Amino acid sequence: MNTPPSQQALKSDTFGRILLVEQDGRRFIRRDLRAGPWWLRGVARWLARREARALQHLEGLAATPELLASTRQRLDRSYMPGLAMYQRPPRGDLAYFRAARALLQQVHRRGVAHNDLAKEANWLVREDGTPAVIDFQLAVIGNPRSRWMRLLAREDLRHLLKHKRMYCGQSLTPVERRVLARHSWVRDLWFRTGKPVYRFVTRRILYWEDNEGQGPKP
Structure with missing residues (x-):
């Protein structure tokens, strides 16, 4: 019989919450897509599908996570200490x-x-x-x-x-x-067009600073 999992929140942002889950003696990372705003869940699911597909291509590569499960509500991957x-x-x-x-x-x-x-x-x-x-x-x-x-x-x-x-x-x-x-043209195009839009959306609409990937600032 499976024991109830223990969960520790590692990061939260507008696209969900990252949890360290421990269950039946094993640890893994869960991206909970339900934790973000309802109006961004479609984007969160799209990003999760991209991640799942990439991890499938990288299966067996030890220095990248292993995909454990992927649903509309969550993505589970192996924990890497x-x-x-x-x-x-x-x-x-x-x-x-x-x-x-x-x-x-x-x-x-x-x-x-x-x-x-x-x-x-x-x-x-x-x-x-x-x-x-x-x-x-x-x-x-x-x-x-x-x-x-x-x-x-x-x-x-x-x-x-x-x-x-x-x-x-x-x-x-x-x-x-x-x-x-x-510098490639991709980098230059991003800095001229994509990055200003990204900053406007994340900082002015979502009130979110990237903060080295750590999620929203308090």
Whole structure:
């Protein structure tokens, strides 16, 4: 007989609530889509479907979550022990960033571009000091050899290299510095058009600050 689950809220935002659930001796993460405003639940479900599809493509990749269940009301994924990058900064840890780049290459080979790696909250430093990536709500799936997916993969890499510049800048290679210096048209278009709209909606309508992926400010 299953025991009732214990739940600990980790984060709440306009698209739901993230819970750490413990049941029958196992721990997992639940994205509760019912916790947000009713008028945003359609968007929350759409984002959850994107995440579920991405996790299915990444099945078996140890440094990404495992999809456990996905319904109209929730998404369950495996729990990955560790701390967000901003909570445990990998300062001077070249091994971390080498492993993170290798992880990104594996994700991209599966035909998945994360598309939200500027947030340090989406990079974990696990208990053994190795990297993991979470939160695939904005992931894009496609042929990894297509021009579009290669462009998105390059943007993922640029975001990783920005973190490396912050915490391990002395180890940036000349090639990595050139990648950082070269902005794609996707990035420029986002900053000119998408980001102002995003800020207006989240800050003026939803009263929500991104706050490094931690959700609304008190």
